[in-house]
Amino acid sequence: MRSKFLAYLILSLLAGTHSAVVSAQVRAIYDQGSSALTRQLQRLQTTASVLHTGAHPDDEDSALIAYHARRLSARTAYLSLTRGSGGQNIIGAEQSDALGVIRTEELLQARRLDGAQQLFTRANDFGFSKYRTEASQLWPEETLLGDMVRAIRMFRPTVIVSRWNGSPADGHGHHQFAGYLTPLALEAAADPNRFPDQIADGLRPWQAQKLYTGQRINPDATDMPSLVVNTGEYDPATGHSYFEIGMQGRSQQKTQQMGSLELRGRQLSGLQLVSSQLDASGRERESTIFTGIDTSINGLAIFEQDATSTFAGLLADLQTAAAEVLSQYDPL
Ligand SMILES: [Zn+2]
Structure with missing residues (x-):
């Protein structure tokens, strides 16, 4: 009897250990129960979608992604050129490809919380570079452009938001390259004569309606973004603000020490409108990236x-x- 009890105890402990490992994975807590149904019903009302682009895991504006996916109920994705395999690993010995695998999973975990999808191109993160020209020596532009165009034609975003603008102000050469490629990809995706192999595969040309770039909000009023979004808005369905949810996702990027404060109250993200397919009459004062578009x-x-x-x-x-x-x- 005693041995049976011990066996039961050991099995229970083992089972407990096992479930502890499983629960260490991020659960899509906002996509369960009544808050999930609320979100799904809200998403039924709109055809809006947005593709965010950047070069690395952590480039994305996590709060803005959460806001687009959960406040505006838009189909939302982040397209990262790389999987971040060229960076440093704060929590382990894995480097290079192994680090890229971990960072891929970190981004997937982040998306489970902020509500977006995750996409990549084939660009290999070869480490730090200062200039776009350094990146372009190692990254075949046409190949990466084709990957971005394929992502756009598959995801079919209403609007594209580029984290970077392609200027030296972006810093890292990879950032400049991502900012440089994004408007080219938007244009090429709409042209049936570009990347005809994709058209032969069954994809159709796709015209995104607007392009924005991320812009810091400086106190200097002469350099204000064209659109300022308060991601600190409260979501009654989940009991958190979109900024809080975004930071919970961002904190999953543990190899980059991205533990982020889940601040409450007003939190601002700035965007600059770069191009638009809308005629002048549709360019009313914008309250969201979808203003003027019938979604x-x-x-x-x-x-x-x-x-x-x-x-x-x-x-x-x-x-x-x-x-x-x-x-x-x-x-x-
Ligand atoms: Zn980066």
């Missing part, structure tokens, strides 16, 4: 060349049904 379900009619009134009617029915189910849902 309703009804707006999908522009993608149907032979749109009949029946088709428009079906979209309208869908829009009404989506609004109705959200209004009837009470998470409390």
